[in-house]
Amino acid sequence: MADGMQPIDDKAQETGVRPLTSALKTLDLLDHLGRSSQPVRLALLARELGVARATIYQRLVTLIAAGWVEQTPEGHFRLTLRAARLAQAATEQAGLGIRTLPVLEALTAETGEAASLAAMEGDEPCILQRVEPKGVLRIEMRVGATMSLTESASGRVLLAFAEPERRHRLASGVDPALLEQVRLTGHAISSGRSIDGVLAAAVPVFDHRGVCIAALSLVAPVQRFAPDGWIVPLRAAAARLGDILKGRSA
Known part of the structure; x- marks a missing residue:
């Protein structure tokens, strides 16, 4: 690399550092929301991802707290404009x-x-x-x-x-x-x-x-x-x- 730093993938393999599984699953939910053109219901998200509703809801709460997702008055979930930025x-x-x-x-x-x-x-x-x-x-x-x-x-x-x-x-x-x-x-x-x-x-x-x-x-x-x-x-x-x-x- 131009600044002399070792690529993260190589360094992670050498040090044994592993990605955070919980973060990967939450980001997967974010990615899934990004594939929909409309706000999505919790039940539909759970069904499409094959994950329990309580688990999906916890990840949604995390994304809402981070400013990536918002809940509509009808109770559906959608990306905020932070994703567009x-x-x-x-x-x-x-x-x-x-x-x-x-x-x-x-x-x-x-x-x-x-x-x-x-x-x-x-x-x-x-x-x-x-x-x-x-x-x-x-x-x-x-x-x-x-x-x-x-x-x-x-x-x-x-x-x-x-x-x-x-x-x-x-x-x-x-x-x-x-x-x-x-x-x-x-x-x-x-x-x-x-x-x-x-x-x-x-x-x-x-x-x-x-x-x-x-x-x-x-x-x-x-x-x-x-x-x-x-x-x-x-x-x-x-x-x-x-x-x-x-x-x-x-």
Whole structure:
């Protein structure tokens, strides 16, 4: 590491320090809440996580005390805006925050469609930045939302350009010819099965090492889907994003 400190994973192995199991379980609940678009009832959380209601409630109380979760007047539980602030900080620290916004805005202005920037969060594609067009039918997908790795255009790009070992692990059941086609053409089209009536096209965004770290996509209702006119502006915008990641001007 640049400051000479040993990576935590290596140091933990040497010293025998183990992660706090209770903290991991509480963070798992936080992550689960983040996957829902609506406030969630205690009973549903317990059922979905397979944990006793009393245990889930104790973890919720902990998260409420820490300012991460709040309870609605109806008794449901939801994330506070602290999670949004953390998400913004994470994208900024990864170099994929506000500096990428003008590129997506320009792409949306040029094509008239919604533009999204996604990257892998664990084993799922997660939307890091999104710009919606004005005055047209909108496809509601929020920053922080996850997508199908095998059905979405962004997921297919991120999977096709992943490191071989990771691709092999995640691509179980996926036609290898499909991923090879994505690598050969440099873009992917969604299956149309994730969201009815909606299609998307995506291209990879490469960092200074030539590693695909994100996928840039355009999404629209089927009746407006026009990939032949999208690929060129998508690639140009992806190149500008790559320049930002390399420390150049957009």
